[in-house]
Structure formats: C-alpha cells, structure tokens
Amino acid sequence: MVGVAGCHPDLLPELVALAVRGELDVAGAAAVVTLDGLAAAVDARATTTAPTALVVDLR
Numbered sequence: 001m002v003g004v005a006g007c008h009p010d011l012l013p014e015l016v017a018l019a020v021r022g023e024l025d026v027a028g029a030a031a032v033v034t035l036d037g038l039a040a041a042v043d044a045r046a047t048t049t050a051p052t053a054l055v056v057d058l059r
Contacts, residue, residue, distance in 0.1 A: 033054055038054070041054055
C-alpha cells in the first residue's frame, strides 16, 4: 500500500498489518495489472467512479 484516500498517514501501517494478517480483504478493492497494461488501466480510471486501487505486477 502506498496510500489511502481520506486516511491519516499514521493509520497506513495498521491497515497493512490487517491485510497481511488476513483481517482486511483488499482483493475486491484492487485490480492487478501488468506494467504493460498500466497506462490503459490508469486511462480507464478516468471514466469511472469506482474507488479501486491498482497493483502493478512487476514479475
């Protein structure tokens, strides 16, 4: 996680800890894209109001 909209920065480590422990499901809030698909995914976000995150798979 890099940041969370509307969240105080001090809460970010706790959010990450919850996700790592499996107590916070982030799968529905994030879309995994490849680096090659990142530009298209960012462009698609310009026309949607869905508050989802993009996770870039660098493998």
